Amino acid sequence: MFPAGPPSHSLLRLPLLQLLLLVVQAVGRGLGRASPAGGPLEDVVIERYHIPRACPREVQMGDFVRYHYNGTFEDGKKFDSSYDRNTLVAIVVGVGRLITGMDRGLMGMCVNERRRLIVPPHLGYGSIGLAGLIPPDATLYFDVVLLDVWNKEDTVQVSTLLRPPHCPRMVQDGDFVRYHYNGTLLDGTSFDTSYSKGGTYDTYVGSGWLIKGMDQGLLGMCPGERRKIIIPPFLAYGEKGYGDKIPGSAVLIFNVHVIDFHNPADVVEIRTLSRPSETCNETTKLGDFVRYHYNCSLLDGTQLFTSHDYGAPQEATLGANKVIEGLDTGLQGMCVGERRQLIVPPHLAHGESGARGVPGSAVLLFEVELVSREDGLPTGYLFVWHKDPPANLFEDMDLNKDGEVPPEEFSTFIKAQVSEGKGRLMPGQDPEKTIGDMFQNQDRNQDGKITVDELKLKSDEDEERVHEEL
Ligand SMILES: *[C@@H]1O[C@H](CO)[C@@H](O)[C@H](O)[C@H]1NC(C)=O
Numbered sequence: 276m277f278p279a280g281p282p283s284h285s286l287l288r289l290p291l292l293q294l295l296l297l298v299v300q301a302v303g304r305g306l307g308r309a310s311p312a313g314g315p316l317e318d319v320v321i322e323r324y325h326i327p328r329a330c331p332r333e334v335q336m337g338d339f340v341r342y343h344y345n346g347t348f349e350d351g352k353k354f355d356s357s358y359d360r361n362t363l364v365a366i367v368v369g370v371g372r373l374i375t376g377m378d379r380g381l382m383g384m385c386v387n388e389r390r391r392l393i394v395p396p397h398l399g400y401g402s403i404g405l406a407g408l409i410p411p412d413a414t415l416y417f418d419v420v421l422l423d424v425w426n427k428e429d430t431v432q433v434s435t436l437l438r439p440p441h442c443p444r445m446v447q448d449g450d451f452v453r454y455h456y457n458g459t460l461l462d463g464t465s466f467d468t469s470y471s472k473g474g475t476y477d478t479y480v481g482s483g484w485l486i487k488g489m490d491q492g493l494l495g496m497c498p499g500e501r502r503k504i505i506i507p508p509f510l511a512y513g514e515k516g517y518g519d520k521i522p523g524s525a526v527l528i529f530n531v532h533v534i535d536f537h538n539p540a541d542v543v544e545i546r547t548l549s550r551p552s553e554t555c556n557e558t559t560k561l562g563d564f565v566r567y568h569y570n571c572s573l574l575d576g577t578q579l580f581t582s583h584d585y586g587a588p589q590e591a592t593l594g595a596n597k598v599i600e601g602l603d604t605g606l607q608g609m610c611v612g613e614r615r616q617l618i619v620p621p622h623l624a625h626g627e628s629g630a631r632g633v634p635g636s637a638v639l640l641f642e643v644e645l646v647s648r649e650d651g652l653p654t655g656y657l658f659v660w661h662k663d664p665p666a667n668l669f670e671d672m673d674l675n676k677d678g679e680v681p682p683e684e685f686s687t688f689i690k691a692q693v694s695e696g697k698g699r700l701m702p703g704q705d706p707e708k709t710i711g712d713m714f715q716n717q718d719r720n721q722d723g724k725i726t727v728d729e730l731k732l733k734s735d736e737d738e739e740r741v742h743e744e745l
């Protein structure tokens with residue numbers, strides 16, 4: 276994707292430097308070496324007046340460097356400066372592209388180091404000089420600060436800063452990762468950070484959404500892991516750089532903190548923490564009405580919700596679309612008293628956009644404990660008979676035989692059916708309310724009593740339900 280060799284356009288941007296190079300080559304091959312100008316110095320004098328405390332790497336022959344410099348004569352008069360052009364030098368060092376004095380003077384330099392170089396004429400522009408700029412036999416004084424160094428043989432360098440003791444899985448190609456990062460150049464200049472955006476950076480790994488170096492550097496990370504990833508420019512933004520923050524041919528350092536990741540193919544991960552073996556003869560299934568306690572957090576441990584805040588267990592009918600899909604699945608096959616850990620990927624939770632208190636694309640970690648289980652009712656039903664309803668339903672309901680059924684008679688009748696095990700009410704709601712709702716349904720003209728016709732009418736209408744609902 277990016278050419279690994281030294282970029283030629285950076286030379287075009289520096290007409291003076293280009294001139295210097297051409298002349299240097301002439302001097303180096305012919306005049307300069309053959310007849311040294313005879314200055315007092317044999318070699319470059321290097322004064323390392325600022326050496327940074329940390330120096331993970333020193334400039335070697337063939338490295339690509341970026342640096343700023345000032346050039347002055349012995350009398351202090353400035354003849355050149357990268358600052359004046361507002362462009363630093365980006366070039367391969369030690370291969371004759373610079374004057375020999377500079378090629379030698381940069382060797383062994385650290386990023387952020389500052390050096391003063393004294394370059395004798397025979398390692399500079401010799402006895403000819405450079406028309407209009409450098410007089411013959413000039414000794415040159417350079418002040419240099421190194422900002423960047425890399426080599427086209429470089430690979431992505433990864434160092435783990437913190438690895439959580441528990442690593443359930445590692446990032447693979449195709450995973451969707453949520454992470455925080457701080458991005459700096461080698462000299463420490465910050466160019467970007469996820470923290471300024473109010474959320475994690477979320478992306479697929481290994482699908483070309485990221486610069487190549489990042490696609491590589493994130494592989495194998497655990498949830499919660501912190502890494503430093505150093506990326507050479509040919510695996511980052513190349514010769515062009517990016518925006519006004521990332522210069523061309525810059526090495527990038529990313530400090531990365533992975534919050535969570537998942538794969539679009541993930542299912543709910545279920546781990547049983549404890550299970551009461553003796554009483555576990557019945558497990559939850561689709562359609563069951565369950566009550567459960569839960570704690571919900573992000574993978575990094577951030578607590579989101581807990582049923583303990585509400586003082587009562589959460590209630591749900593499994594498969595009724597009342598809870599996230601991951602819970603509908605994760606709560607099946609449980610027995611009362613069982614505790615589970617569920618890891619729910621976002622496509623089975625709150626998706627890419629998240630929900631109140633839940634970041635988009637977040638993986639959720641649940642701890643659930645099943646409190647109770649009962650058979651549920653089909654959707655829309657308030658009551659079902661376990662067998663056929665009584666043949667003389669209205670007569671049975673009309674307890675005082677006056678031809679009408681007020682709420683009191685209705686309620687007494689239904690409660691009797693339930694307690695005799697002949698039918699059951701919708702779970703999860705106050706029975707009084709359910710019975711009230713049933714009465715309302717049956718009392719077609721809303722006069723506060725059910726007549727035999729009203730009961731028939733309702734039954735005829737709901738032919739399908741006649742055997743199950745009143
Ligand atoms: C070069 O000159 C500028 C302006 O005088 C100064 O700020 C800078 O520190 C000097 N030295 C280097 C290495 O750039």
Ligand SMILES: *[C@@H]1O[C@H](CO)[C@@H](O)[C@H](O)[C@H]1NC(C)=O
Pocket residue numbers: 455456457530531532
């Ligand atoms: C980024 O920098 C901030 C401020 O220094 C720090 O709190 C945070 O932990 C850093 N994040 C990473 C991923 O290194």
Ligand SMILES: *[C@@H]1O[C@H](CO)[C@@H](O)[C@H](O)[C@H]1NC(C)=O
Pocket residue numbers: 554556557
């Ligand atoms: C399960 O066990 C309980 C109590 O031991 C019992 O009441 C119930 O009928 C059993 N259920 C099944 C399906 O065996």
Ligand SMILES: *[C@@H]1O[C@H](CO)[C@@H](O)[C@H](O)[C@H]1NC(C)=O
Pocket residue numbers: 568569570581583642643644
């Ligand atoms: C949730 O957290 C509370 C308080 O830390 C704890 O008592 C409870 O056992 C946890 N698990 C469940 C399933 O509620």
Ligand SMILES: [Ca+2]
Pocket residue numbers: 673674675676677678679680681684
């Ligand atoms: Ca009556």
Ligand SMILES: [Ca+2]
Pocket residue numbers: 718719720721722723724725726729
């Ligand atoms: Ca009526």
